[in-house]
Amino acid sequence: MKKFAIAAATATALTLTMANAAFAQQSTQAPMTIAAGEMTKAKEATSDTWITTKVKSDLMTEKGIPGSDIKVETNKGVVSLSSETAVTESQKKMAVDITKKIKGVKAVSADGLKAE
DSSP states (O other): OHHHHHHHHHHHHHHHHHHHHHHHHHHHHHHHHHHHHHHHHHHHHHHHHHHHHHHHHHHSSTTTSOOEEEEEEEETTTTEESSSOBHHHHHHHHHHHHTSTTTOOOEEEEEESSSS
16 A cells, blocks of 8 residues: 555656646747747847948948948848938939948838939
8 A cells, every 4th residue: 555655656646746847848938939029120120230330331422422421220131321411413323322232121212312
């Protein structure tokens, strides 16, 4: 009878341990999925920030373009150029061409650039 009680206690302890381990595994899987989604958003935001910085830098160093007057915004690889200062059609075209050459740029909108 004593052996039966020990066997029952051992079986119960093992069952509880295994159930706890299974529950712990399920609990950690959901946050990993959420974390992967958050990492994708973070990567996209970093990529957009990098594109914006690169466009600004290239426009600032290009002679003949008022790079400091051009505002650059990037959303999911789509770059929008705008300015309060008027630019010529050739400056506008040059700004768009420079922007299109940058890795990661999917499209360029220069509707916000005021042309003379």
